[in-house]
Every structure is written in C-alpha cells, then in structure tokens.
Amino acid sequence: MSLGIRRHRKRKLKSEINVVPYIDVMLVLLVIFMITAPLLNLGVDVTLPDGKAKSLQQKQDPIVVTAYADGRLALTRAGESRPTAMESGALTAQVAGIVxxxxxxxxLVAGDAQASYQQVWNAISTLKEAGVDKVSLMSVPGAAGQ
Known part of the structure; x- marks a missing residue:
C-alpha cells in the first residue's frame, strides 16, 4: 500500500524563476564596470570663453585672482596694475583679510587661456576657504563672435 501512495506523489513543477545565476552575472559585471570606469576618465582641454557682456560698474575696484596653466596663483589687489604671484596659503590669508x-x-577669478578647468576650480576653492561667498569669472570682452 505504501508503494501506491509514493507513486501518486509526483514532483510538482515550480513556476518560479531561479534568479541566483542572474545575480552572479550582475555582480561580475558590477565589478568589471567598477574597475574600468576610472580608466575611462579622460581629460579635456578647454579654452575659456570670451564674452560679449559689458563690464559691470562697481563703486570699488575688485580683487582678481589669476590661475595660470602651470598651477600658479596670483593676486591683483584693488588699485594695483600687476598681479602678485603667491602660494595658496598666503593667497587665502590675504583675501580673508581683505574680505x-x-x-x-x-x-574675480581670471583663468589663463591655457589653464585647465582644474586650476580655475582650485582657485575658486582657495577663495571659498578664505571666506568669499560670491566669486565671478572673468572673460575677454568683445572678442566673442569675431
């Protein structure tokens, strides 16, 4: 009698999808993309734009921080005609005192035409460390559209 009972108990088909192999493949692809993504990060040279906008009239002369292509920074104080080259820490102290x-x-931040975006961003970060809330970028007026 027990043989007859066992024969009637056949395995039922499962209607579920086994997702374990898909998870394995997904994790392998995730690791591959995590390893290759930083290698695909290429740098792009950017020529800073010229602008058509007229200069703003200010009551007081602005101070200008210049970022050069080799990473140097220079400060032009209000009333000065030539920039003074200085290290990032000294520039932070000078600008913090002025502000x-x-x-x-x-x-204002003036970027050399050959300066990378990173050098301009480093100058802006230095100014933020000095406590400057608003920073403007300089461009060459009137040269656009020529």
Whole structure:
C-alpha cells in the first residue's frame, strides 16, 4: 500500500524563476564596470570663453585672482596694475583679510587661456576657504563672435 501512495506523489513543477545565476552575472559585471570606469576618465582641454557682456560698474575696484596653466596663483589687489604671484596659503590669508575688512568687495577669478578647468576650480576653492561667498569669472570682452 505504501508503494501506491509514493507513486501518486509526483514532483510538482515550480513556476518560479531561479534568479541566483542572474545575480552572479550582475555582480561580475558590477565589478568589471567598477574597475574600468576610472580608466575611462579622460581629460579635456578647454579654452575659456570670451564674452560679449559689458563690464559691470562697481563703486570699488575688485580683487582678481589669476590661475595660470602651470598651477600658479596670483593676486591683483584693488588699485594695483600687476598681479602678485603667491602660494595658496598666503593667497587665502590675504583675501580673508581683505574680505573681513570690506565684505562687499567683489572677487574675480581670471583663468589663463591655457589653464585647465582644474586650476580655475582650485582657485575658486582657495577663495571659498578664505571666506568669499560670491566669486565671478572673468572673460575677454568683445572678442566673442569675431
């Protein structure tokens, strides 16, 4: 009698999908993409734009931080005609002192045409460390569209 009972108990088909192999493949692809993604990060040379906009009239002369292609920074204080090259720490201290005494002072960043975006961004980060809330970028007026 037990033989008859065992024969009637056949395996039922499962209607579920076994997702374990798909998870394995997905994890392998994830590892491959995590390894190859940083290798695909290529640098792009950018020529900073020229602008048609007219310059803004300010009551006070702005201070200008210049970022050069080799990573150097220079500061041109209000009323000066030539930039003074200085290290990042000294520049931070100088700008922090100027902004502390006159918070309404406009701060501009001028990037050399051959300077990479990273050098300009480093100059902006240095100014943020000095406590400057608003930073403007300089361009060459009137040269666009020629």
């Amino acid at each position: 502390r005494n006159a918070p309404e002072t406009q701060v």
